[in-house]
Amino acid sequence: MPKVLMTFPEGKHKVLTMSYDDGVAADRKLVSIFNQNGIRGSFHVNSGLLGFENRIPKEEAAQLYEGHEISTHTVTHPTIARSPKEQIIEEIIEDRKSLEKIAGYTVRGLSYPNGSYNRSIKEMLPFLGIEYARTVHSTGDFSMPDDFLEWNPTCHHNRNLMKLAEDFAGLHKKQYLYMMYVWGHSYEFDNDQNWDLIENFCEFIGNRNDIWNATNIEIVDYIKAFQNLKFAADSHFVYNPSAISIWLSVDNTIVEVKAGKQINIID
Template sequence: MRIRYDRFPGGRMKAVTLSYDDGRVDDRILVAKMNDYGLKGAFHLNSGFFGKPGYINAEEVSTLYAGQEVSAHTSAHPHLDLIPPERLVMEIMEDRNALEALTGYPVRGMSYPYGSWNAQVVSALPGLGIEYARTTNSTNTFDMPSDFLQWHPTCHHKQMLEYGERFLSDQSRHARMKLFYVWGHSYEFDRDRNWNMLEQFGELVGGQSDIWYATNSEIVAYMRALRQLRCSVSGHILHNPSAISVWIEVEEMAVEIRAGEIKNLELN
């Protein structure tokens, strides 16, 4: 029996997520447009900048980003590889604490300010409650990340239409799971006067029944649950110990294993 852990929710094999930094006022337009097209993503915020000129106010965080994900970006946006370890801890924990007080849920991800990090920074993150951290190094692929603490996106949003076309055109039946991950800053749309590009992207990629639209943390949580499946020696019995359903491929058919379920694949 051939089993592959290569399905997103609903048995889909493709997912799209976006990622935007800094919490600038242009997020108001960006979030509205993303919601219009059913796009989801993470907004990495610097809590120390709330209320400053050009930045959102703390009071609007819970409503503005409802349905999206609020994620950390440190309190003051330093180069994390250049500051003392003690300040690294405070930058992340202060940011998490402030954001969690506003959103009412644990903040488990972040993006690296200035896209800078090193091995010492990465090794500290699990102890600070961080499960994923996005870089600014584009892969130009749709591959799943090998390390969520060094999560490289597909491309900057300047290339979103180009890669959107490639993403949709790939219909290989035996392909692996594909993730299209776009990053950027909302103020860039206003600066470059190309909000229409985001609208074109929404028209192109949004509303597809075979695509899972997810936040960054939803993808991490799902992949963690998928990788925690317990398999019998025979390969016919699988146990999902997690609190969410996961999907796998069995003999080229999508199969759901519900939260807590023990499934005997020979009986299906």
């Protein structure tokens, strides 16, 4: 039987993803920095607050976040663990409806507003069309998530960002998959006067050929597509029913399983 391992696209074993909340005006500068360095992320937006005070106007959002992911953050940013379930449902569903009109695609992600959630909310999310939800509990490591509805990031950008980036860049053992997941709010760079922090980070870690730069939902979709591969009992061939290619390491050789195709893993 061949030794088959999942890899990220093109055989990569590291993925970087960014996650920023609230849809504020400072996102303009942050998105520009990301784009200059080939870095991609997810922006979790309160649709009911767009256009107010320092928030991005609704009519600007689709163009601004193009190439990244627009995700839910509830309509009005309540502490949902203290809210009745009827309001939680409305906050998430109505945010999805509004953001989908802006984005033009199905919105399937969430970051918990105020970091607030509980088991009951997690159990509710799949019925509301939510496939992942980010917490604010930083792990300080590069592990892959065990539970996408309680997705703990690596770090907030103000916590050892450059040291973690250096450690992440140096990872080389390909028997593992590694993820660096950074979260925060772009207005914090204005408040703390430390835009140089994210600029230096992006210049250092961006545009590397051994790191997959992905949005949050792309990571979810990729892992689910791998899990949905249909392997022969002896792993000699595999069928990919998904709409995206999946890359495998087969006896240390990188193999692409294209969308909708079946391939022989070994002859």
